[in-house]
Structure formats: C-alpha cells, structure tokens
Amino acid sequence: MTATRTALGGTGSFARGIHPPERKHFAEDAHIEVLPTPDQIALPLLQHIGAPCEMVVKKKQEVALGEMVGKAGGFVSSPVHASLAGKVVGPSSATLPNGRRVRTVVIKAEGPQLAGQALLADVLGGDWPTDGLAQYGPKQIADAVCDAGIVGQGGAAFPTHVKLIPNEQSPIDTILINGCECEPYLTADHRLMVEAPGAVVAGALLAARANGAERIIVAIEDNKPDAIASMRRAAEPAGVQVAELHTKYPMGGERQTVLAVTGRTVPTTGIPLAVGVVVMNVGTSAAVARAVLRAKPLTHRVVTVTGAGVGEHKNLLVPIGASYARLIAYCGGLLPNAARVVAGGPMMGFTIGDLNTPVTKGTSGVTVLTDRDVARAAETNCVRCGRCVDVCPLNLVPTKMALAARNEDWALARRYHIQACMECGCCAYTCPGGLPLVQLIRVGKAKMPRD
C-alpha cells in the first residue's frame, strides 16, 4: 500500500504492527450455518460494558423468542432478551472468559422453535431496503437500538445506542463500519459481509441518520476481496463508501482503523468521538437494521468455530447463551491435539477452562489451538533488541513498561506511558526472549496505585 493520502484523509495503513499468519483458510469459505436450537441457554445479565441487568422474569415463566428477560441497569447498559422460546429455569451464575463471575438466566427450550433456514432468513436474510429510511427519526432509531439490547459485536460490547446520539460537544461527521477482522482465524464478519451486505448497509445508514454523521465508510482489509466486492455492490448505490485497507494486525483496532481511513489520531485514553468519528462493527450494524426495520432484538450472532484443534470449521449463527461446548460438539468436537480454547481470536482472546461457559453478545469466535500453535520461545532475560518497539502500533516501549511493572517501579512505568497500552499483543508476539510482555503490562496497570 502506498503511503499517499487518499481522498478520505488516511493512507490506508498505520505505522508498525505485525503480520501474523492469517490462517483464515480454515473457515473463510464456510457459509453461515444455523446451530440447531440447544436444549437450554444461560443468558448472562452482564455481557456488555456498563451496569448489569436486572432479571425481570420469574422461575417457570414461559418466554417467547425475543422477550426481554433482563432490564437495562442504567443509561450505559443494555437489556437482554431470550434467544429461544421456552420456560425459565431460574437464576444462576457463570464465569465469563474475561474472568468475571456474572448472574445468568437459565431458560429451557420448550415448544416450537424458529430454527434452520427460517431463522437465518429472519435474522440476516430477506430485503434490507435502503430508501425510505427517512421515515425513522433519530430518536426513534436510538430508542429502538437501546430496547433491542444491541452492544458492540466486535468484542468490546459497548452499548450501541450511546454512540447513536448526536453529541453537542463533539459533533460526529463520520461513521466507520469496521469489517477489518484483523485477528487470525476469525471469519464471522467476512462471511456476514459476503452473505448479508444489505443488512450491514441498511444499519449503517440508520446509524448515520441517528447521530448525524455525514460520511459512512466501510473499512475492510484487502485480504477479503470477495467481501469488498460484495459490500461495494450493496453500498455504492446507497452512497456508502468502502475503504480497502492494508492487511496488518491490529488494523481492526478502532484507533488504527480511524487513523488508516481518516488520518485522524484518537487521543490516548480517549475515544474516537473526540475526533468526530464513531466506529461500529459490521455485525452490530446488521443488528441495528434488524432492530429498526424488523423491530427484533439482538438474540443471535455469527460465531466462527475454527482452529487446528477442532474437528470441523464453521461460521455458525448461534443464540446468545448457548454454551461453547454445544458449538464445539456441533463442529466435530475437540481433537486429541487441542490445547487451548480461546474465546475470540488468538491475539487478544481469553482462554476458557470450562466449556459450559455461555456465548455472549461480544463472542466473535471460538479458536481451538494446538500445542504447536501456542509454542513460544523459552523465557530469557530481555536483550533489549528493540523488536517490541519496532512493532508497537501505539509507539510505546513495551519492554520498559513490562519490566517496570515486574519490578513495581511505578514512576518508570508512568514515564513510559503504561496506561496508553491497548494490550494488542504485537510485542509479545515478536519478542525473541519469550517474555510475557502483555501479561506483565496488564498486571502492572491493575496494580499501579492511582494518583
């Protein structure tokens, strides 16, 4: 990619970063398949950034698909809806992959279920008209998105309606629809863009109508030419632009995407809103379209099951609350060489120990890695080779931050801007000395005294 400025403002890339093996071949050609309705789901009442939900159904109550079971706990919060029809078994708890122990609502499937092709058509298929959207007012759209329980599907799970409100202090002029999917192995967003581009475009237009953005740009890495073509076909007639970005990790990180597309730098510890940009995942965009145009809440999402340690590789449409065990069993089960089960991608995903953990709204994939995949060099002292500095996308010095954290030298950690680290993993990936840089930084940030 040449470094010349494009018409959109950015160069299509950013400095540093890494090129890990993409390993998308496992699942990139697998059409989205519907997971057969599980016997039981457990809906976490906190699967988003913000306040947890309150359970509003009683034990033995019958619920329909899409009925609200958890009420939002405040403005920065999001309701939870039943993803199948059945009877509430009762409250319970579960440990999510990020380590948080949260309350869940367990629902047993009962009665006829919307499944198979009918479910796929309901969630992603059919027509997604892009004209006539003026009939929906901005507040109407934001309310519909809030009531539908939509949170960011890229992994961070931030309540989307907060991004759809026009902001007086920081006017929004651009919406970036993030279709980069820079993590190795994951292909859910890729398949969504190939198979349901209309939903993504309609959602983008509705979001722009809600928060007043003038420009809508879909950002896609150039290793997905079929997705780029598919999105261009759907987007261009509607006035939405498609930006092709250089394939690099972590291009999908919102700071890097904003920089690559618009050339604007998001301030450290700030959000893209500070530079007039809102970033939304393609899956979130499709969910917005479904919420406004079809008045349906977020109950299902596409999850990639991939990696050398699982029998088959698929992109599944799964109900929120189904267990990882159910997904893996449907894909041929764990192979004997499976070593780590990662919720998300291998660079930033969390490993899970108990496969009965439920899938949440932010789960983008299940990557099953083998011992060979995760092997790393034996840990030696840092030889100050500087490779971590060469790859850090935020221009930090990971070795100094990590060793300061290890030795609890907080003044040194602060001097090297430890709080600016986004824990993307580029440094630990490259380190020839096998140092657990990200883990040291993570622990350092948590232990550092606030003052």
Added chain:
Amino acid sequence: MAEDQEHDAEATRQGEPGPGEGATTPEHAPDAPPKPAPPEPLLEPTIHVAPSPHLSDQAFTTRRMMTDVLIGLAPLLVVALVAFGWYAVVQVGICVLSCLAAEAVFTFARRKPFSLCDGSAAVTGVILAFSLPGTAHWYVGVIGGFVAIGLGKIVFGGLGMNIFNPAMVGRAFVMMAFVKAMSTGYVLPTGNPDDFRLITQATPMGVMKREKSNPTPSPEKIRADAIEAGAGKLAKDFGMTRAEFDKRLAGTYTEIRRIVTPADIAARDAVAQLKASIAQKVADAQRKRDAHKEALDLWRLFIGNTNGSLGEISALACLVGGIFLCVRRTAAWQIPAGAVAAVVVIAGLNDILAGADMTVLHHLLGGAFLFGALFIATDPVTSPLTPKGRAIFGVLFGALVMLLRNLSAYPEGVMFAILLVNAFTPLINRWTIPTPVGGPVPQPEKKQ
C-alpha cells in the same frame, strides 16, 4: 428467588454438552455441600488456560540472533585464517574457550541455570579474539575472556543486564595490563627480511599515526642534512676544507703525497663511514615512506592485505557480514549509518580544512571502525531501544572514534569509543522516550 450456589461439578467436564448447560443448576438444598465429581479418565484432550497473546513469532529467538552474529562473523574468520594462519586459529580458540569456561564457572557459582546454550558467551569470545593481535600470547586471551565475562557481564546480572560491551571490557583490561604487547606488539619481530607474512608488517593505523606525529622528511632532505652535518664534523676533526670534502664524497679527490699519514687514513675512513651512514639513513627514510604509501593504499585496506587485529583488517569482510546482520534485523542499521555519517562529516571537514593525509575513505576503511560499527556497537544489550536513540548512539560513536584518532596518542580509537558511548546508552534511552500515538497519557486534574 432461590439462592444460586457455586458448584464446581460441571467444571471438570469438558467438551460434552449435557443437561447441565449454563454452568450450574440452581435447585440444590442449601445444606448439601457440592461434592466435586471424581476425575474422569483422560479420554478427552487436556486444555489449559493462559494469558493472551496465544501466538508468537516462533522463527525469531535469542539464540537465532546469536547464531546470526556468528554467521556474520564468518567472513572475518576466513580472512583472519588466510592472513594469519595458525595464529588466528589459536587466538580464536583460546578466547572462545575461556569465555565459555568463564560463563560456566560464574553461573555455577551464582547457582543460576546453565546458560551456555544461548550462544552469547561464544559471540563474546569471537569478538574478543577478533579485537586482539595475532601475536598476543595465550594468557592474554584467557585473562581477557575471564574479565570480559566476569566483569563485563556476570557482575551486572548476566545476559541483558550489562552496561558495557563485555568483549570491549576484556580488551580494555588486557590493553592496560599488557601495554607493550597490545600497542607495538602487533608486529612480529622475526629479523628475517625475506619474511613477508602480514603479521610481520606494521599496522596501517600505526604507520599513519607515526607519520602524523613524526613525519619522515624526504630522502633528499635527509641526504642534504647528513652531508652538512658530516662536513661540519670532518672540518672539526681533520681540518678538512669543504671543497676537499665534496671531492672526497664524490670520489674525485686525488692527492699526491709521498707519505700517507695515519691522519689521512682516518680521514678516508671517516668519509667512507659517512657515506655508508648516509646511505643507511636514506634507505630507512625511503622504507618509511614506502610503508606510509602502502598504508594509504585504499585497496589493501578494503581487501585486508594488512596487519592488524584479527577481525579488523578486511573492510570488505566486515561489510559483507555487517550488511547480512542488518538485513536479518539482528543489528539495527541506524547505528552503523549514524557512525559512518559522523566519520564522513568529521573526516571530510578535517581533510578540507586541514588537509590531512588520511581522507574520509581511509578513516572508514582503515582500522577497526567498520568492525566496531557493524558488530560491536550494534550489540543490542548495550545500545538504545528506539530508532532515534540508535541514530544518536551511532553518530556519537563515530564522533568519538574520530576524536580519539585525531587528538589522542592512540592510533585507533574504536575500543574506547565503544566503552564511552555504551555509558551514554541509559541517558540516550531516557532522552528518546517516544510519544505515544495520540499523545501522552493525560494526567488527572489535581484535586483541591
């Protein structure tokens, strides 16, 4: 609402969806403590948890970096073997073995794990050997090796902790301990005029330094001076007139005497002796000037057809090995680039303003500059972390080498320049902390 209970029975079952989906079943009697399920037989794979990231660049390890350095040093080894033969073999062997032995002894004494496999001691040994002359005795290598590893590395905490390049610490120690051997000892005295081995020649940098501080006058001038001095002496001793002296010297003096006195014989002998001494002085001066011209021969400096430390003689070999290291990203290219830039500027100014014999190319190709810039200064442990810091480090190194070469009594400044610039590395690191993309972390407002 029934209280939910933490219950770990499900936690040991993996990979199997069962009726217990969703982690726990809520309706247990509150006073029945949950029993953990008995461990299942290992029919299923064992998965483990670990922090992210879960992938790593398996190709690039510390050991690979060390192997790269050894491969990069191979052309220098070839040149050293061709030029110095057995002397090179013995020197490299002794230095490497002493460094390995020193590392083994010291890590055992500190009760640390055996670390010879990471290759860093071997690299130190080779670099130390390459910075010593072939004529150095076996004990120089052994002492150098033990000081290099012990004082240069282990005392600071081992690999990655030292401030100064260990090989240069060892070299500096033996330089001070065996001053004569290290300064004039490069030339092997054989007394055999037909021995043209490189190890018997003077080193180019030594010759150039000598010429600069003590320039050899032209042979004509030497002859003229000697004749004048001789004329004066013979006039004093024998009362010889200048005319007679000139004729005697030219061999056209004829005398007609009946009796040859002892004074006449003495005068004749004195003139003959004078002639011999003039010839000797002129021949010496001519030899020195030839050596100077040879030392200034750029092709010889480039190829390595000169005497010097084992590793420094061939600029070509250093470039080949050094560029290999830069391409492999084992050495940071900013350091040699900065050093070359500094030398070009300083030597260029020197040449333009003061008209020195040694041009920019002489400084670049002569002595240990390229060896130091490409292999020693680029040691990652003792050089800065950021590209900007490395460029500053390289420029400072080049400037210090030129400073020592021009203004000190030493013909070569690389070793001390390395030690001095290593001392600056922590300060350079501190001065070049990069600003994060997006600016520094905003400080919270101070509360009243």
